[in-house]
Amino acid sequence: MTEQRYLKPGRIEVRLLHNTVGWLTRHGISIAGSRELAVRGRKSGEWRHNPVNPVTVGSNRFLVAPRGQTQWVRNLRAAGEGELRVGNRIERFTAEEVPDNEKPPLLRAYLGRWQWEVGAFFKGVNRDSSDEELLRIASDHPVFRITEQA
Known part of the structure; x- marks a missing residue:
């Protein structure tokens, strides 16, 4: 089994950036379209919260994990x-993970929207990179198609 890539944020980044963005989002202020993701912990069942940057491609919305x-x-x-x-706005959704071979246009759109914030996590790849370059890094960046629940 190959090692799965995870770039853990440093303490200062968590305290200054994640906590600040999380606080602002919880209080109704979205930074450039950011959201707070709430998902149940797989072991504890407790709600876990993280700032995320959704991206829309066509009629679908996606969450990309830059780290x-x-x-x-x-x-x-x-x-x-x-x-x-x-x-106070809560959008409930279901999530389906996207296979690597479908990720290049999604990663390109994500980088086009959010590169200013997350570009450092993409190994020199950007929105202008070829499909082959984006496919090369696709397995390092999980992507989920999210569908709003009625």
Whole structure:
């Protein structure tokens, strides 16, 4: 089995960036379209919260994990559903993981929208990279198609 990529954020990043963005989002202020992901922990069953940057491609919405196989990725795989939150607005969704061969246009769209924030996690690949380059890094970045629940 190959090692799965995960770039763990540092303490300062968590305290300054994640906690600040999370606090703002919980209070109804979305930074450039960011959301707070709420998903049940796969072991504890407790709600876990992380800031995320959804991207829309065509008529579908996606969550991309720029840091790789994070805890929220593992929890979302196990739960198959979650919530995107901004203030009191809660959007419940189901999630389906996208296979690597379908990721290049999704990663390109994600980088086109969010590269200013997450580009450092993509090994020099950007929105102008070829499909082959995007496919090369696809397994390092889980992607989920999210569908709003009625």
